[in-house]
Amino acid sequence: MTDSNRTGSTPLRTTSLGSLTVSAEGLGCMGMSEFYGDADWDSGIDTIRHALDQGVTLIDTADMYGSGHNEVLVGRAIAGRRDEVQLATKCGIDRSLGDDHRVMRGERAYVKRACEASLQRLGVDHIDLFYLHRPPQTAEIEEAVGAMSELVAEGKVGHLGLSEVDADILRRADAVHSIDAVQSEYSLWTRDPEDLAPVLSEIGAGLVAYSPLGRGFFTGALDLEALADDDFRAKQPRFAGEAGRANLELVRVAEEIAEAHSTTAAAVSLAWIMAQDDRLGVPVVPIPGTKRRERLEQNAAAVGLELGAEEIARLDALAPQVVGARY
Secondary structure, eight states: OBOOOOOTTOOOOEEEETTEEEESSOEEOGGGTSSBSOOOHHHHHHHHHHHHHTTOOEEEOOTTGGGGHHHHHHHHHHTTOGGGOEEEEEEOEEOTTOGGGOEEOOOHHHHHHHHHHHHHHHTOSOEEEEEEOSOOSSSOHHHHHHHHHHHHHTTSEEEEEEESOOHHHHHHHHHHSOOOEEEEEOBTTBOGGGGGHHHHHHHTOEEEEESTTTTTGGGSOOOGGGOOTTBGGGGSTTTSHHHHHHHHHHHHHHHHHHHHTTSOHHHHHHHHHHTTHHHHTSOEEEOOBOSOHHHHHHHHGGGGOOOOHHHHHHHHTTGGGOOSOOO
8 A cells, every 4th residue: 555645635545445445445436326315416416526526536326226316416527627536326226116126237239339328328438437336136147247347448448346156156257357456345243245355365456335334323423313204224133222222332433442542433444444454454445435525535545544453343342242233
């Protein structure tokens, strides 16, 4: 890794996802379009531009977020600043028949068309990191990654990634074309991707952690009783009823550690993720999502936060105490 001090638009510390150099923390943009209550076009664009000012360069979207809305938003936000961005998007979740009938697709023609559509919505001529959003139901992984490799050869995509895959699929994909990143949910209360670390190390890929704050739970600022009807978290087991109230005790551990560092629970939670590099043997890059400037700055503060061994051990111990399933 390389380090630099953050001042204005000075880059954050950087790390590598395979052969792609990115900021040590990225920005997830999904919530700017749907799933987390009301979305505001102008504030989303403003937040992305402010992220670039803060030195965050890995910007993450997908064609399914807002059914294309999010890619258009991201494209407008980075217009004129394309060279400051490592742009990541995804294809493979077909919502055209409604969310109750989603299809995970990977046919060669579908992947190629999806990339062309993403390029148009984003307003760019290439995508730095192109993911397959989920293991496909309509094709073998070799066909999907083969199509993605053609996009690399055509200069439309720079690097390839997968999301929420197991070791077997990852090895099979990497045999077709090098995979530089795997994106999975990873946080203080979701530790599943750690089982994949040996294979990531073996192929030289990095882990991109989405929902690194437990879908906002570990910010310490979430009011469980005030979740909007269109906020999907209201129906998730870890957020609902007695389970949600019990899990607030886990957040209090992060808040106690944050107080000792004069920072936020969110920064502590993200710093814990970034401290896993050495233990897992692979780079780990969190991509917290936010719609607000102030939250963005709090999250970016995690890059310079050094946690002590005892603090990390306290945070390590939280996962077995979680009440409720992930979904």
